[in-house]
Amino acid sequence: MDDTFKPTDIKCLPGSFSSAWQSPSNIAIVKYWGKLPGQLPANPSLSLTLEKCHTETRLEMSRRDTAKEGFDVKIYFGGQEKPSFAPKIEKFFSRIEPYAPYLKDYCFTVRTDNTFPHSSGIASSASGMSALALCLTDFERTCGQTTAGQDFSRRASFYARLGSGSASRSIYGCAAVWGKTPAVENSSDLYAVPVPYDSVHPVFRNMCDTVLLIESGSKSVSSTEGHALMDGHPFARQRFVQAGNNVEALAAILREGDTEAFGHMAEAEALTLHAMMMTGEPYYILFKPFTITAIQAIWAYRRDTGAQVYFTLDAGANVHILYPEAEKDKIRDFIEKTLSPACGNCGFIHDNAGTGPGKLD
Template sequence: MNVEEFIPGKYSEAVEKGSVKWQSPSNIALVKYWGKKPEQIPANPSVSFTLSNCKTITRVDFIKKKTRDKFEFEVFFEGEKKDDFKPKISTFFKRIESYCPFLKEYSFKIYSENTFPHSSGIASSASGMSALALCIMSIEKQLNPSLSAEFFKKKASFLSRLGSGSACRSIEGELVVWGEHEEIKGSSELFGVSYPDEVHENFRNYQDTILLVDKGKKEVSSSVGHDLMHGHPFAEARFKQAGANLANLIPVFAEGNLEKFMEIVENEALSLHAMMMSSRPYFILMKPNTLEIINKIWKFRRQSQLPVCFTLDAGANVHVLYPEKNKTEIFEFIKNELVASCENGQYICDQLGSGAKEIK
């Protein structure tokens, strides 16, 4: 599929006004995307768990306007008007205008809220931009009711990517691949696809307890971090490593090999942060408590022989991953040993989810 297929023809319906609402989850990458080419194209393929409880809920009210000379919208986040969100959404609208030519024909009010702290390393841009893209697609569906469900999801993922790269992995569940990989059928740089191959029951309802080590805004944005991969001395080796790790996960998913799964996932998390620490300028997003939690997880795993591991996004918070069948013992360890290292003792219990849902 190429981008021209997402450019619509003449719309069949006239719509004066309306309201649409979606909830879309965050996701946590197992193989990390870090570094991008122009047009939000990833420098390497990635695969993620779609989450269930960490999500953004967005409503868009729209009404036809008389002129179509500019984008017209207001943004409200958790009940408050947020003009500082407008530049990012304006950039998003400019990127997708050729694929959604109706955007200048309407005035929009965008109401959004998260079930988790904004800008704290839980991919709020992924859930936020995917929820907004889905609302835009619902408006397009009203203008062109003949859109198929499959095309709707594919284009929503495509649009999401142009707002925030990892957002394209939040439309569907439970495992989503983004970026071309020769061993994964249907994989694309343009949108995320549900992982098409066999997944062992060991990964059903996989648990993710998110330890909020630092709820503050990240010191370095992901966009800045991605840009620092240009000219990075280890960039090419990192891109190859990601592709190899994704290939190695294919038999792991099929066989349910938790030991190998944990090794790859932790290697990816530490590789991501190693790239940040070795870029110019360099930066460290882990906090002392991040390292303390990692060491406690390793010690507990050695002593208990239970399959618990960690991953990190581009932030200080720790995602503790473990199978549902071991939930009781591992969650007890988390409460007794790890929660004390969280900011104000806060954490979020999450698990694999099935993707975004429209709210009628």
């Protein structure tokens, strides 16, 4: 148990409660890959928070009549009950229960929906888990639950992290860091903290990210399995050191507004993430052929036009195309007319760095 987040007594549990939040996905520039026990990161990571790719979650809680074993959770996704999603929520609840001792006192109904297409290969765990964490933290705030520092976002991030590591960063707008790093004050392995807004150069505050939807359906290797393969990985120790250094370098790049250095970092980190998959035991590849097509096309376009356009990848085949707002018209034209057709007319979502989660109604 992390003492910072140990629960205080909630004097009066309400009969029912409802809260709804929208919370965004995020795109890591310096990647989190490799876990320590207890859902702690093997290295710090730094992401931009997205705006349009987000989850909307409504949580309804009502007092349970009788004490039973386990949690009582019903989950609806896009209006349909999804019993298959329940085990993930139950696992999340069991992880946070030491900090949220009221969980077995309630029946939960979770209604959730994403703004991005289902099975499009966009990780919904970051937006989904952060939205749910915000609802629960909202409940605690309503009940007068207090924590050290009284920081609502920090507690929500702490909960989100226990659901999905990268979800911890979705609690904040603009840019966030998860994992202890000298680059950002008060950073922690337990929760994410924002990169202070005034230490992010304006060019990055609304950085564009067009997600090229190359993947659909489920991945051949889940991120959970992938993280596990960093245990005993031949290059793990050097990689973790590198990522720590990269977070420090990126914090300076964000301050200075150096888009070229930012793009170089984003691409190098993306290729390193996938190189770790290719060199693990067992080895695997999450690239699809069109991932290579897109990367080569972006490199060719940049070489030919001098445009500020870069890519990054998550642990999947989709390509995130990063470019400053000032280049928007030109780059979107390239994406729509050249890049998407080259990738079999794959779909895309134009997104950008956003302001973080928000409470609904």
